[in-house]
Amino acid sequence: MRSHSQPPAVSLPLPPAEPHWALFLDVDGTLLELAETPHGVRVPPELPGLLAALGNALHGAVGLVSGRPIAVLDRLFHPLVLPAVGLHGAEWRGRAGGAIVGATQPPSPQWPQARAALERFAAQHPGVLVEDKGASLALHYRRRPAVRRAAVAAAANAAEVLGDRYHVLPGKLMLEIKPHDVDKGTALRRAMAQPPFAGRLPVFVGDDVTDEDAFAAVNALGGHSARVGLDGHTAARYRLPDVAAVHDWLRSIARRLGREPAG
Numbered sequence: 033m034r035s036h037s038q039p040p041a042v043s044l045p046l047p048p049a050e051p052h053w054a055l056f057l058d059v060d061g062t063l064l065e066l067a068e069t070p071h072g073v074r075v076p077p078e079l080p081g082l083l084a085a086l087g088n089a090l091h092g093a094v095g096l097v098s099g100r101p102i103a104v105l106d107r108l109f110h111p112l113v114l115p116a117v118g119l120h121g122a123e124w125r126g127r128a129g130g131a132i133v134g135a136t137q138p139p140s141p142q143w144p145q146a147r148a149a150l151e152r153f154a155a156q157h158p159g160v161l162v163e164d165k166g167a168s169l170a171l172h173y174r175r176r177p178a179v180r181r182a183a184v185a186a187a188a189n190a191a192e193v194l195g196d197r198y199h200v201l202p203g204k205l206m207l208e209i210k211p212h213d214v215d216k217g218t219a220l221r222r223a224m225a226q227p228p229f230a231g232r233l234p235v236f237v238g239d240d241v242t243d244e245d246a247f248a249a250v251n252a253l254g255g256h257s258a259r260v261g262l263d264g265h266t267a268a269r270y271r272l273p274d275v276a277a278v279h280d281w282l283r284s285i286a287r288r289l290g291r292e293p294a295g
Contacts, residue, residue: 051090051289054232055279056117056220056256057104057245059098061204061239062260065275068175070100070163073108080112080272082282087114089289092128097216099208099242102132111182115228119200120210120242121219123168126226139167140197146190146209151187168210177205204244217245224253226279237278238268 057063067073087094095115096105100124102118111287113129124133140146147164150171154160159175160183169190173183187200187207194209201208220236223229234255236246247257247267260267260278272278286292 036242052232053090054093054224054229054234055086055285056095056097056234056236056250058224058236058238058240058243058260059096059100059248060107061277062237062278063096064108066174066204069161070170070172075108076279079279080109083109083114084112084281085286085291086282086289089234089286089291090232091286092125093232095223095229097220097238097243097246099165099168099170099203107285115223117216117219117223119165120216121214121222122211124149124219126223127228134167140194142193142195144291146193149190149193150186153183157182166275167214168208170206170208172206173225174205180205182266183207201242203240208242210249215245216243217247217249219250220246237272243268 035100049052060066063079064073064075092115095117097117099120100107100118102116102123103255105116105118106113115127116125117123122134125131147162147169150162152168154162154169157176157179159171160179163170163172171183171187173179184207187209191198191200191209197208197211199212201210220234224234234250234253236250236255237258239260243259244267247259250257251267252268256269257268257271258272259266260272260274262271262273272281
């Protein structure tokens with residue numbers, strides 16, 4: 033019997049000739065190689081064209097699912113404006129070029145206090161960065177991995193300041209403080225109830241602990257889930273070894289569907 037926590041390193045199946053997938057893609061660590069800082073990521077010049085080709089092939093049912101704000105995704109992938117989940121689900125855009133719907137609840141009144149506590153920690157540990165996303169606070173320690181234990185304690189203290197509505201979600205050399213009721217799985221289910229995704233088979237590719245809720249949601253909906261990287265426990269049913277393999281896989285889908293990407 034196959035273990036859900038350690039799926040084999042197998043490729044995802046390709047879609048049939050008549051496209052019926054709803055394709056959701058994480059960004060950092062999945063479409064883009066991770067960088068030392070959030071601003072240091074590089075978008076390969078051919079990637080927006082590839083995503084546009086897939087969007088055309090799947091009749092608009094290609095979306096980004098990220099912890100970043102949607103406005104940042106738009107800057108990264110300009111001129112492409114895809115359906116997107118931002119801030120782990122606190123923001124949503126249902127159609128390409130559509131309006132961004134923001135979080136319905138304002139941040140905690142203690143937000144400035146929590147942010148200031150994280151900034152003090154960062155000042156004491158050069159190389160650590162604080163990212164205020166508006167609906168969440170991220171503490172990045174990729175340049176100072178040795179401070180992990182202290183960073184975990186600092187994030188936990190900041191979450192406690194914000195109150196019971198918030199918790200700490202660990203990621204790859206970062207910690208995100210976000211509301212309990214906001215996650216990528218809930219956001220993906222919401223997307224699947226609306227056009228252009230409704231009635232299709234959900235497929236989600238991610239790389240991190242922050243993507244596990246989405247893997248579980250896709251599995252429950254009978255779709256395909258894949259984690260990038262061959263280590264770590266996951267609910268995903270498939271694996272892709274790295275970002276380059278994700279790009280190769282996406283190109284193979286575009287070819288299969290007769291949509292060679294521009295460039």
